[in-house]
Amino acid sequence: MACRPSPRHFAKAISTARPVLSSRSSCIRRQPYSANQASQQPFRPISLQCTRTYSASATTPPSQSVETKLTWNRFLELRKHRRRYGLTASVVFGVGCVTGGTSFILSRDLEAAAAQMVGLDPFIVMGLSTMGLGAVGWLLGPLLGNALFNIMYRKYLPDFALKEREFFNRIKKYRVDPISSSVSNPVPDYYGEKIGSVAGYRQWLKDQRAFNLKRGKLTF
Known part of the structure; x- marks a missing residue:
């Protein structure tokens, strides 16, 4: 016959097993939250997109400011473009005024009436009118070109x-005095209109110096 454990022995076994369970539970409760567990959490794509958008917007304005910055070479190049705009507009306006004005005068026989008033030949009146219309168009051309x-x-x-x-x-400061110019020693680009680059400006300074050396007076 197998022996049965006594109630006292069974109570003793339970009392010895309780501290083990309590110690394990206390270890589980007191386990701290480590930083490694936080690093293992997945990243949020929204914050990454925001960072990329912010970095892109932060780097865009400097590039735009660099593109719109005007250098000296670019400035001198734009001066040439403006002069060409004005010259082209003067030619177009001059031809347009001559063509339109001549057609209007001939259609109304105004040259004959003007010839009777001033006592000149109609062909002379027509020629003077044509020259006047061309001059008006030439003078109005730069206004349209600059606009x-x-x-x-x-x-x-x-x-x-x-x-x-x-x-x-700078041009006023370094240009030569035109009073002492002559046929053999003309003034080199008094208004600096031929300057199209920084190298051209340096050459202009050399020409001013050569003019002063040729007339025997050094002003630099």
């Missing part, structure tokens, strides 16, 4: 005006 230039390059206008003021101050 078209301002529209095409309006983003450069503030810097262009500042650099143009500084450029003309």
